[in-house]
Amino acid sequence: MLDPKLLRNETAQVAEQLARRGFDLDVALLAKLEEERKQAQLDAQELQTERNSRSKNIGKAKAAGEDIAPLLKEIEDLGDRHKAAESRLNDVLTQLEQIAMGIPNIAQADVPAGKDESENQEVLRWGEPRQFDFEVKDHVDLGAALGMDFDTAAKISAARFVTLSGPLAKLQRALTQFMLDLHSEQHGYTETYVPYLVNADSLKGTGQLPKFEEDLFKVNDGEFYLIPTAEVPVTNIVRDTITEDASLPLKFVAHTPCFRSEAGSYGRDVRGLIRQHQFEKVELVQIVRPEDSAAAHEELTAHAEKVLQMLELPYRKVNLCTGDLGFSSTKTYDLEVWLPSQQTYREISSCSNFGDFQARRLQARWRNPATGKPELVHTLNGSGLAVGRTLLALMENHQQADGSVVIPEALRAYMGGQDMLRV
């Protein structure tokens, strides 16, 4: 959520900023509702004040043993008037709230303007895509011989699920362990275990609700939702809390499965592991002082890049343009790994700085020693990395002519010293 004061007082500038990312703010409607809100609030408060003072007087009169009947008669209709004023106020507030919850974050100044992903700005490339002297297979073909089975998963559940068995299942676990160890031991994150079913308040806090409900799996009639990313439970650790200055920054790393309905993506990436209803991800989350968030964003992205580097996977880093930027984000770097089978870079990590946007919804604050007051923190997160996509990227990039897959050096300790997945 944007700062309501900013939205109120600087509506024109906010609208201009939002237009940059293709969001059309209804300035006139907002101004009208704001005017109504002000009047309704004034009315309600005025009646409230009167009721309070009248009631006090009745109390005094009663204590003094006077007859309070005439006093009661005087304010017969006050209650109704007050209720009416309050319900008017609530109507307006609800409308304003709905609008506010649907407004995306404002992009930082160095986010390139653009309409869609084609206008994202490449920041850097790391590693050389390997030249193969044989015909490359994609991970589905490679996986068929190594224990990756989509048909069995479809029988058990549906399309967009997978079963892994044997060495591939172990490799996925090894990747997860490797990432968790790297971030917790080398990068200063606290390993964290969180619920995979969350309530609606948590999803509102991080911005998935109310706007993106169709992307989620709903459980038990809406009592819970399956998490689409660990960002939700982990960031919500600080919901409704005031963190002491000395404790900042908070850095969490969590491994969780992620569940996405993929409504609206029918026909896209139907083959293979790229787009699944259920996948594993290691997520990095940072809660920082506002002035530190830009630096933290660079740092967090570098932590995710480190994983790709250690796994010897070529990638590029892109600064998402305004049109491709996520709803809650002020700035996002995507890391895209090279996929030989597709001869292109595909997203494997998304690292975002949300500014105070999530913090405001979460009421996540810190006590600023300079002011002594609770102020909103900044929140960030990034995949470090999406494990399923890492698995497929590793298979494809490190495949051999005979269909076996070389295990990168950094991972071998997690595979009992094994250096290759043999067919």
Place this chain on the structure above:
RNA sequence: GGAGAACUGGCCGAGUGGUUGAAGGCGCACGCCUGGAAAGUGUGUAUAGGUUAAUAGCCUAUCGAGGGUUCGAAUCCCUCGUUCUCCGCCA
């Protein structure tokens, strides 16, 4: 799943319908006292919204959350949540 008890400010804790945003204590901040400290002592010590040039003043809300009763609710009623105890079940 069943039965019972509880939920008050940073913490502890008083308060069963009337000037209670809330006694008292602890903690914290500043001052006095002291050679310095402790003790003692004085003052202050929430969050959010509105109004405003103002983090001045004023108004409003907030005693787990949401509804209700009432002129008036921390106090009465209902629903929900959380914690604790006992029973059942269970990895």
